[in-house]
Amino acid sequence: MEKNYSARKIIAVSAIISIICGTVFGGAAGFLVGFGAAQSRPLVEWLATNVFHRSLQPPASQSSVRVVEEDSAIVSSVERVSPAVVSIIVTKDLPKIEQFNGSPFGSDFFRQFFGDGFDFQVPQYRQNGTEKKEIGGGTGFVVSTDGFIVTNKHVVTDTEAEYTVLMNSGKKYTARVLARDPINDLAVLKIEAGNLPTVELGDSAKIKVGQTVIAIGNALGEFRNTVSRGVISGLSRSITAGGAGIGSENLTGVIQTDASINPGNSGGPLLNIAGQVIGVNTAIAQGAQNIGFAIPINELKKSIESVKKTGRIVRPWLGVRFTMITKEIAVANKLAVDYGALVVRGQNQTDLAVVPGSPADKAGLVENDIILELNGQRLDEKNDLPSALAKLNVGDEASLKVLHRGAEKTVKVTLEEMK
Numbered sequence: 214m215e216k217n218y219s220a221r222k223i224i225a226v227s228a229i230i231s232i233i234c235g236t237v238f239g240g241a242a243g244f245l246v247g248f249g250a251a252q253s254r255p256l257v258e259w260l261a262t263n264v265f266h267r268s269l270q271p272p273a274s275q276s277s278v279r280v281v282e283e284d285s286a287i288v289s290s291v292e293r294v295s296p297a298v299v300s301i302i303v304t305k306d307l308p309k310i311e312q313f314n315g316s317p318f319g320s321d322f323f324r325q326f327f328g329d330g331f332d333f334q335v336p337q338y339r340q341n342g343t344e345k346k347e348i349g350g351g352t353g354f355v356v357s358t359d360g361f362i363v364t365n366k367h368v369v370t371d372t373e374a375e376y377t378v379l380m381n382s383g384k385k386y387t388a389r390v391l392a393r394d395p396i397n398d399l400a401v402l403k404i405e406a407g408n409l410p411t412v413e414l415g416d417s418a419k420i421k422v423g424q425t426v427i428a429i430g431n432a433l434g435e436f437r438n439t440v441s442r443g444v445i446s447g448l449s450r451s452i453t454a455g456g457a458g459i460g461s462e463n464l465t466g467v468i469q470t471d472a473s474i475n476p477g478n479s480g481g482p483l484l485n486i487a488g489q490v491i492g493v494n495t496a497i498a499q500g501a502q503n504i505g506f507a508i509p510i511n512e513l514k515k516s517i518e519s520v521k522k523t524g525r526i527v528r529p530w531l532g533v534r535f536t537m538i539t540k541e542i543a544v545a546n547k548l549a550v551d552y553g554a555l556v557v558r559g560q561n562q563t564d565l566a567v568v569p570g571s572p573a574d575k576a577g578l579v580e581n582d583i584i585l586e587l588n589g590q591r592l593d594e595k596n597d598l599p600s601a602l603a604k605l606n607v608g609d610e611a612s613l614k615v616l617h618r619g620a621e622k623t624v625k626v627t628l629e630e631m632k
Contacts, residue, residue, distance in 0.1 A: 287427060287442060290488030294354075295438050296410040298481060300379040300431040301368055301388070301402075303349035310338050348374065352430040352481030353402065354412050354490065356517055360386075360404040363513060364480030365495050366393045369400050378404050381438055392519075392526040395631045396599060397512055398464060398495050400480075401520045412482060415489030417468070417509035420445055425486045426470055428494055428505070430478025443472030443503065449595050451537065452496060452506055465537065465597045467506045468492045474505030483507040512603060529605050530631035532571020533578060534559050537597050550616060552593040553583040576626040578615065585621070586614035602628070 314336055351368030355361070362378060369376055369390045376388040386404035393400045422445050432439035447469035470483065474494045483492035492507030516526045535554040536542070543551035556573075558566040558580060566580035567573050578584075584592060587601045588611055605611060607630045614623050 286486050287425070290427060290484055290486065291429065291440050294412055294482065294484060294488050294490075295429065296381050297355040297412045298381060298429045298438055299353045299355065299362060300437050301351045301353050301364055301480065302347060302377040302379060303351075303368070303371065303374050304345050304377065305348050305371065305374040310341070312336055312338055345375075350431060350477055351479045352477065352494070353378065354480075354482045355409050356411060356414070357521075358407065358409050358411055360406045360409060361391075361517065361521070362388065362402040362404065363493065363517070364400050364402060365493065366398045366400040367495075368480045369393070369402065376402065378402065379437070391524060392516070394516060394526045394528070396528055397508055397516075399493065399508060399513055399516060399526075401517065401526070412490045413488065414510055414514060415485055415487070415491045417491045417511045420448070420468070420485070420491050420509075422446065422448060426472050426491070427484040427486070427488075428470070428472040428474055428478060428481060428507075429484070430474070430481030430494060432475040433477045435477070439475070439478070441473035443470050445469070446471050446504070449597070450506060451594075451597070464495070464506070464508065466512070466600050467495070467508055470505050470507060471503040472505065473503055474507075512600075515603065527607055528631040529602050529607050529609065529628035530572065531598075531602060531611075531626065531628065532568040532573040533584075534564060534566050535584070535598060537592070537594060538583065539594060548583070549619065550583060550585065552591060553585045553616065554592050554598040556580055556582045556584065572626045572629050576613070576624045578613075578624070578626075579617075583616040584613055585616055586612075588612050 348371075349368070351364055353362045353364035353368075356363055370393070372390075376390065378386045378388045380386070386406055388402040388404050391401045391403050424445050426443055426445055428441045428443070429438055431437050445468060449465075450467050450469050451463070451465045452467060468483065468491070470492075472483070474481075474497050476497075478494050479496075481494045482490040483494055485491050490510050492509055493513060494505065494507045496506045498504035498506075519525065519527045533554075533556050535556050538548060538551060538553050538555050540551045542548070542555075548555075556566050556578060558564055567578055584598065586592060587598070588605075590596060590601060592598055592601060602611075605628055607628055610625055610627050612623060613626055614621060
């Protein structure tokens with residue numbers, strides 16, 4: 214529109230020039246108008262400025278760089294948080310194997326048949342001491358200036374390994390694993406350092422599907438503080454996560470995101486656009502593109518305080534194995550309700566539905582009971598049993614509404630510490 218508008222002004226000015234010149238110079242006017250813009254431009258500019266009081270300066274270059282507000286916020290958040298994101302290096306003493314040549318049956322075996330000059334050897338292997346090797350890695354982030362660091366439990370699952378924290382500045386610290394969460398894929402480490410940069414913890418209860426998120430991590434254990442960006446794709450997901458040598462673990466209430474989470478990113482922060490940590494990156498979906506999962510940060514806050522106070526993660530324990538009921542499960546199994554926690558046994562024969570001697574056992578819960586509510590709060594996909602229990606403390610008395618053989622009843626249970 215601006216180009217057309219300017220063109221009309223120039224045409225109008227040219228017409229006036231023609232009139233003026235026609236009056237003053239007679240037949241020469243047609244020559245001036247048709248002579249071309251280059252020759253007539255000084256007169257056009259004089260008329261535009263003095264008659265129309267408009268500037269004919271060209272508009273600013275369309276190629277000028279503009280920083281979009283959202284991009285600026287993301288860059289600012291990454292710059293602020295990156296110093297507090299660390300790489301975790303896992304090392305272990307492993308057997309040092311060397312190759313040598315030797316007789317598979319001993320040198321005397323062949324000499325007795327072929328004489329002393331015969332020597333038959335083949336390549337063989339033997340251990341020659343041990344050597345320290347890097348066997349894995351992950352990501353973590355600093356949550357206190359005196360060296361408390363959060364990561365995934367599966368990053369530090371090996372109790373015989375040694376762990377080193379590599380800061381973004383390049384400094385290295387030996388790390389101690391203070392606690393591994395018995396339920397969630399979380400762990401707390403400690404390094405001896407002070408005045409460390411820290412992250413700000415957000416509120417995962419306020420996040421919404423579609424909002425922008427940022428993941429930072431040690432991608433592939435090689436590219437430190439790699440940044441990826443995406444959105445929250447889903448909330449309150451239930452997954453079974455696992456890997457080589459670490460078994461599998463059921464995680465509930467996790468955040469789904471399409472921000473790239475690569476091997477090595479485990480334990481890194483998932484940030485909102487303000488740079489606050491709203492989740493801990495923990496797993497990716499195999500065979501899919503950009504489907505990753507993070508543990509909500511609110512699940513972690515209580516654990517951090519517990520470690521600082523007691524040196525371990527204290528979790529209230531009910532003592533049941535269960536599955537959260539969905540509409541699909543209810544239809545497939547012809548259940549009377551489509552919500553709640555169904556008490557079921559595990560895959561192995563030893564995995565009982567109710568742990569003997571547990572608070573649930575003492576309260577009279579049995580296999581196939583459905584826990585409908587905890588302290589008046591309905592249990593469903595948005596408020597699953599582990600999340601509801603995590604809000605309570607060891608020693609609290611909880612009220613459970615239970616569907617037992619078609620009839621509802623309310624039972625009281627005193628929560629104990631998970632061992």
